[in-house]
Structures are given as structure tokens and as C-alpha cells.
Amino acid sequence: MSSLANRTDRALPQIVEAIYDSIADVDRWQSTLDAVCRLVDGQLAMLAVLDTISSSARFSVSCGDPAILEPLKHDYGSEVPFYAAVPRMEIDVPFTVDSIYALQGSGAREKWLESRIVREWVQPNRLDDFFWVALMKQPARIGTLMVVTDKDRRQISSEDIDLVCLLAPHVRRAVTIGDLFEAERRKAEIFRSIVESLDHPVLIVADDMNIIFANPAAQALLAENTSVCCVRGQLSFTYVHANAAISRAVQIGRRDEFALGPAGISIPLAEANVPAVAHVMPLARREISARLSRRAAAAIFIAAAGSAPVPALEAIAALFGLTAAEKRVAGHVAAGLTRKEIATAGGVSDGTVKSQLATIFDKTGTGDQRGLELLMRELSPPLRLN
Template identity: 30%
Template sequence: MQQASVERFSYLIGGIYDCVIAPERWADILNEICAEFGFATGALSVASLTNMKAVVNAVSGSDLTEMTRNAIGYGADIIELWGGAERIRQYPLGEPIVQSQAVRQEIISGNRYYREWALPKGLFDAVAVGLVRDRMMVGNAIFSQHESAGAIDDAQVNGLRLLAPHIRRAVTISNLFDMKTVEATTFAATMEALTVGVVLADEESRIVYTNAAATAMLAAGDPIMTRHGRIAVESTTTSATLQSAVAQAARDEAALGQKGIGIAVPRPNGAPLVIHVLPLRRGHMRARLAQRAAAALFVASASGPPQMSHVALNQLYDLTPAEIRIFELICEGHTRDAISGLLGVSVATVKTHLLHVFEKTGCRRQVDLVRLAKSLTFPL
């Protein structure tokens, strides 16, 4: 298939962000993504790790009740179909994983879910994108390919790769709202009810609005503050990262990419926090919430243990999700052959990604990567 136009991508991304305040639109957006890239079905799901139940948030090309029933009845089989729980935990967030490339064909062919549900519907392959994976939940978007469409091609994978960070940001922030629709008339009341800090800022990062939680944070100067009239944090480097994300959100939300997702806020004391940036300028639904604001900043508690800062790796070195994941695995002591098995890619692909990591970071040896990783470790 051909690559989607810039205008079409911008439209899809705008629709994804509108789902933050109108979650009932997810099914429509999944329909449009499927239509754009030629997928037969799409599903956006979140599974709670506290009660081990799978919850389907939205689906395209299928009945919601049927999809929910299958997710529960075939839960273990679906996990096996993607290589098992351990393999799934290794897949890089935001990177499309093609099932037929990651898992051996004999495993797929012998899988109960594949034989009893997918194959009879003509769904012979799929691509998954990890959206969130922490101690509280795991979220994924999965798109299935009908046999009449042929093999999943590069245009489909590249299209999802461009949309993935925007879907990740929208899903992450939506969870802060508890997936409730936000109306313009009740926006302020909704923000005030949130326990996370919310700051609305213009394109220069000047504060337009703060909810009660954010007001208290500003008064304490922890973790957010104002510096030269702009929203900031104690670290000047992190402040620059935050302000850059806000400016990018105002200029072109489609180019925001991974910037502004889970910006780690190093703190001398207190629980670790992260900041998520949501563009507001474009889109009728978001723009009418606060006309002077270019972005909404959500200051929330971290949901995982200390780890390497993905934001720093992307901002400083322009590493892709796949390159970041290989960087992590190398620093954990895995060999290239082991990484190939964990991620379901060839050793040649691992070597190519690792070469890019060395080139982008300026490191020459793996020990240099380990040192760099330690310098970028923040509580996320």
C-alpha cells in the first residue's frame, strides 16, 4: 500500500488526541486507522495486572461483546500467540511487532485462538504495538490482516510506527481521567477533581491555568515552578526538554512523536514524578477547552521502578523505540543472539540497530553504553 499523506496523518493524530477527552471516539479512530492502512480489524485494550483481567476499550471491524468474550476465553492462547509473557515484556513500547516475524509459524499454526477464531475469519497475521507496560497495567493496540490483503508490508508498519507515540500519549493521559468524557463547560471542575497536577500553558510555556494540585506544587516549588515567567522544574535540562515539547505541541502536534511522554522529574526528596504533554491547539474538541492554551501538562506519580530515561535517549540522541530497547538489553548483559530471540528479529537487525546506537551516542564499546545508561537513570 502507499504511504498516507501528511494531511491524512495530521487528521488521524488530531483524532487520536481528541479521544483523551472523548474516549467514546476510540472505535471511530480505530476504524479510520484500519481503513487508511488496510487492516481488517483493530483493538485497543488495557489489562489490569492487579486482578489479571483483560479489558477491551475499543475495537474496529468486530463486535465489542464478541471481542471481549474471546479476550477472556482465549487469554492464555493470545499471550502464547505473541511468544509468551516473557517475550511480550521484552518488546519495545511504541514499536510495531509483526506476529509472523516475531513468532515461529509452527507455534502460530498450532495455537488454539488462531485455529478456532482468527483463521476461520481469514485473519492470518497481525501487528501489535505496546502502549503501556508498568506495575499497574499493560496496554496494547493490535491490528489484524485479512488473507485477501496479502502480507503486512513496510508501509503499514511505518504508518503505525508514526502513530504509535501519539496513541501512547493519549492512552496514558486518558487513564488519568479514568476514561470519562470531558465537556468544555465542566472542564475546570474536572481538572480540579484530579489528584494529579494539571497546568495549561501557551506556546511560550507561560501558565494559563493550574488546578488545585498544580497550584500547591507551584507554591512549594516542588516539582514544578516558574522561571522567567515559564513553567519549569529544578533541572534546567529537564526544563528545556519540557518547554521544547510544549513549543512542538503548539507548532505541529503530528511531529511531537515521543517527546513529552513521561518526562522524568528528578527530585532530591519525595516520590518520583513524570510529566505528560497533551497538545490542545488543534482540533475543535480540544481547542474549545482552553482557547489560550497550547498544551496541557499532567504531573503524575511514576508507575514503575528506576530505569533509563527514554525521553533523554530520544531527546539527546534521537534513538527510536527499537534502538532504545536494544540499548537496554545490551546494558543488562544480553548477547546479540539472545536479543534476537527475545525480540523476534534477526541477528542482522540487532546488529544494525546497535550500530545506529553507537553512531548516535558516540560510544565505541558496550562498556561505554553501560556508563551512559547509568548517567541517564531516573525514577520513572
């Protein structure tokens, strides 16, 4: 068994449970980040959601030696030059210092090495590299996870990157749903109280999609009987692909939270340029589920249509739970590339692309590239950017 498989089998499922426990109990985030740090041999970890309009933190938590972290927060945080790269970072994909240099272009490495933060903070603390993941990119929000390594750690490998890739969508789901909580978190301590007071519709469902609880905003949405409805007690979504994606995410999350991966995040609820979206939070293993019902399998959070269009490929990835790598391959298929051309474009072997395509075909219910291309063409027009 490889070291990655060993770490995945032993540690990752436990960390994923801790991530979801941290959504409603934010005090758990620090110990969760500690576990992430140990998993990847990091020294510091920082998780944050920033309001880009007010340039303030909506949510921020970190772990590591306070003597190292405090100067970063108070003296050097504003001098980190890499934040400008976030809009160009792919969601769920871990970047290292070298890959950020490549993203920022000529002069980025020299500018960083000559900066005050490197001279006064990075070098004295023997820090070296990082895993940096973009979790949220919205007009008014950005969310990132960063784990910093030191000079005593071996060089970050592709296996390490793969490990963080597995973890990233779970952190993204937790941060996305947690951001919906932030406005009311200080007003209520119990999960149900928070849910009831949210302006966003939230529904608690059993594994068969029977509705156990709906907050007032969700009840109003159900009364409209447009994109969301209740049929003999079961939750149903008008958009057939969204209905299938959400039901699938509820089922997977009940069986195996770790296997949920990127499925069930930002699922578009209509064939529209700027659709409302749904996020699925697994509840079966949560302590909070006992306070609601023993049958509670998942909470479904619905966010209203935003101000920015959802690109077709992002919507399709959400509908079918495609990973970042699978999304890239699907994009190449939509562009009409052959399997050989996709391998060349991605710098991987033909066998890797063949395996990725097989997984994509399974997730989307298509049998070959032609079928996948037709499906994406069918779904793309109403969701395409102007």
C-alpha cells in the same frame, strides 16, 4: 514518492489529530480506530488498558464487524495465548504473529494453531495476521493496540511496520493521559472540569511556557517549589534535562502534532531511581483549547512517582524523544559498541546506523559517539536499576 511517504503525508497527520481529540472525548475513539484500520488495511482494531491486579479493563474500545468482534469479547478473549508476551514486547514496536512466535519461543506456533480460538474464530472469519503494539507496561497496568488483518490482505511488509511505528507513540501518549482521566471521566463531561477534579497535577501552558491554568493538585505542587516552580508566570522544572524536554515537546506539538512522535511522554522530573514523570498533550489544534484560552498550547500531566524504578535507557529516551530504534542504538553506544558492531547487532547496514546516530546526536546535543556515551554515563547512575 513511496507509498509509505504518500500515506504519511495524506493520512497520518489527520489520524494523529483524531487520536488527541479522543483523549477527552472517548466517543471519538471508535472512528479513530476505523481510520487506523483503513490506513493499514486491517479488518478489526482493539485498544485497551487492563488492570493487571483485578484482571479487568480500565478502558476498551474496538472497531470492525460486530459479528466477528462479539464472539471474541464473550467467548474467546481469555484464550488468546499471546498476552503473556506483552511484558517482553518493546514499547511502540509493532509485532506480527511471526514475531510473537519468536518472542514466546519453541512450541508457540503449534499451540496457537491447535487452539480452539483458531479453529472456531480465526479460521471461519478468514483472519490471518496482526499488528500488535505494547503502549503501557506498568506494575498494575498494561495497554495495547491490536489491528487484525485477513487473508485477502497482502503479507505485512516492513513498510507497513514502519507506518505503525510512526503512529504508535501518538496512541501511547493518548492512552497514557487518558488513563489518568478514567477515575473522573464519568463525573464530568467538560475537559476543564475533568482536569480540575483530577488528583494528578495538570497545567495548561502557552507556547512560551506561561501558565494559563493549574488545577488544585498542580497549585499545591507549585507551592512546594521543589521539582516544579513558577518563575514570573512561566512554568519551570528544577531538573534541567526535564525542563528542556518538556519545553521542546510543547513547541513541537504546537507546530506539528505528528512530528511530536515519542517526545513528551513519561519524562522523568528528577535524577531519581523512581521519579515522578510528565506527559505533554498538545492543545493548539484541540477544540477544547478554546474553552480554556486561545493561547493554550499544551496540557502537562504530572504522575507521581510509581512503585517501579525507571531504567536509565527509558528515562534518557523520554528526555530526548528517542524512537524505539534510536533507543536501541543509544543502548548499544552506552555498552561501548562500535558503529560496525551496532549494525551487526541490529541486522542493518552501516549507513542506517550512521543516519540513526546523526539523529541521536542532534536530539541529544552531542557530536559523536564518545559525547553520547559520556552524556548517558552522566545521566545513568541516579536512574539505574539496582
